[in-house]
Amino acid sequence: MSYAKELLVAQLAVQRAARLTKQVFADSAKGTVSKSDASPVTIGDFGAQALIIAALKKNFPDDEIVAEEEAAKLREDDSLAEHVWNLVKGTRLDDEKAEKEVLGGSVQSKDEMLDLIDKGDSKGGRSGRIWAIDPIDGTKGFLRGGQYAVCLGLMVDGDVKVGVLGCPNLPVDDAAELSADIGNGEGRGVIFSAVQGEGATSRPLTTGALEEGKRIGMKKITDLSAASFCESVEAGHSNQGDAAQIAQKLGITRPSVRMDSQAKYGSIARGAGDIYLRLPVSKTYQEKIWDHAAGDLIVREAGGQVTDVLGRRLDFGHGRTLAENKGVIAAPAAVHDQVLKVVQEVLSV
Numbered sequence: 001m002s003y004a005k006e007l008l009v010a011q012l013a014v015q016r017a018a019r020l021t022k023q024v025f026a027d028s029a030k031g032t033v034s035k036s037d038a039s040p041v042t043i044g045d046f047g048a049q050a051l052i053i054a055a056l057k058k059n060f061p062d063d064e065i066v067a068e069e070e071a072a073k074l075r076e077d078d079s080l081a082e083h084v085w086n087l088v089k090g091t092r093l094d095d096e097k098a099e100k101e102v103l104g105g106s107v108q109s110k111d112e113m114l115d116l117i118d119k120g121d122s123k124g125g126r127s128g129r130i131w132a133i134d135p136i137d138g139t140k141g142f143l144r145g146g147q148y149a150v151c152l153g154l155m156v157d158g159d160v161k162v163g164v165l166g167c168p169n170l171p172v173d174d175a176a177e178l179s180a181d182i183g184n185g186e187g188r189g190v191i192f193s194a195v196q197g198e199g200a201t202s203r204p205l206t207t208g209a210l211e212e213g214k215r216i217g218m219k220k221i222t223d224l225s226a227a228s229f230c231e232s233v234e235a236g237h238s239n240q241g242d243a244a245q246i247a248q249k250l251g252i253t254r255p256s257v258r259m260d261s262q263a264k265y266g267s268i269a270r271g272a273g274d275i276y277l278r279l280p281v282s283k284t285y286q287e288k289i290w291d292h293a294a295g296d297l298i299v300r301e302a303g304g305q306v307t308d309v310l311g312r313r314l315d316f317g318h319g320r321t322l323a324e325n326k327g328v329i330a331a332p333a334a335v336h337d338q339v340l341k342v343v344q345e346v347l348s349v
């Protein structure tokens with residue numbers, strides 16, 4: 001089974017949505033809609049979700065979609081909806097042909113936009129074709145002026161087949177050192193992609209699918225003490241104390257790099273950094289599939305292994321959440337077992 005068309009549509013959809021988010025990012029208020037500490041939201045989340053779903057519905061009308069946002073807030077507040085609509089109708093790819101022939105052109109009206117946003121309400125599950133969308137992953141990073149990612153994955157019968165991550169604030173250069181710093185914005189913007197069984201690639205976000213991607217691969221490390229690892233900026237998303245103990249037991253001396261969003265998966269997949277740990281803080285939190293689907297495939301296709309802290313593969317067929325998993329360990333396949341063992345010692349699981 002070839003997923004060439006799905007990959008092309010996903011890359012162009014992410015490229016166009018990322019373009020919308022960049023406009024919001026450039027604004028000092030960052031389009032904040034809600035500052036809720038648990039899950040802040042910006043107008044960029046709604047706009048990017050509408051544009052991605054428009055492209056998916058045009059090309060794959062029967063596929064289901066699991067997306068993070070819903071339009072209820074916009075339906076209650078027309079000036080907010082108008083604001084999002086202005087962004088959505090004004091955002092196109094430079095390539096007119098791709099915009100029209102692949103993405104299906106613009107959304108026709110504000111009402112259509114609201115309906116599209118609400119098409120991301122699938123329950124997910126173990127059968128059929130289901131897309132997972134996180135329009136702005138790492139919203140807290142976005143609001144701080146840091147890293148964020150536009151994320152899209154296709155699952156078929158619960159298995160991720162296509163993954164695309166648009167990271168507007170990561171360096172284009174795959175050889176750049178691991179850092180969450182966005183500098184002055186020069187040389188930034190990369191899109192990571194993978195298709196199951198076909199490897200992972202990166203290319204500049206601005207050229208999107210119009211240019212061949214470059215193969216990426218995880219760093220080959222044998223000595224774990226030389227590894228560098230990354231984790232969430234938010235202490236509420238991943239236990240940083242446990243991570244420090246794990247690093248110490250592995251003999252890692254370099255401080256962890258803290259970075260928001262699935263940009264962490266993309267970074268280690270291209271060998272900028274080696275290990276991504278996401279260690280449960282609360283016993284009850286269930287990870288969301290849109291926070292991991294694309295990254296999980298990209299890392300595995302780049303030569304990595306991704307499991308939870310109990311060593312189980314992430315189960316994307318369970319529904320909208322990874323209810324059957326706890327935490328995430330992403331590392332080069334050759335050393336994943338070693339890392340897992342130490343994680344389990346420290347967490348006593």
Ligand SMILES: Nc1ncnc2c1ncn2[C@@H]1O[C@H](COP(=O)(O)O)[C@@H](OP(=O)(O)O)[C@H]1O
Pocket residue numbers: 038039040068134136137138139140141231232233234236237238259260261262281282285287288291
């Ligand atoms: N208590 C918690 N534990 C783990 N992840 C959480 C969490 N609360 C929120 N998140 C998720 O963490 C994501 C960001 O991950 P990271 O810390 O790697 O940047 C958020 O995505 P959004 O920013 O799309 O809401 C959100 O879904």
Ligand SMILES: [Mg+2]
Pocket residue numbers: 134136137138139290291
């Ligand atoms: Mg997210």
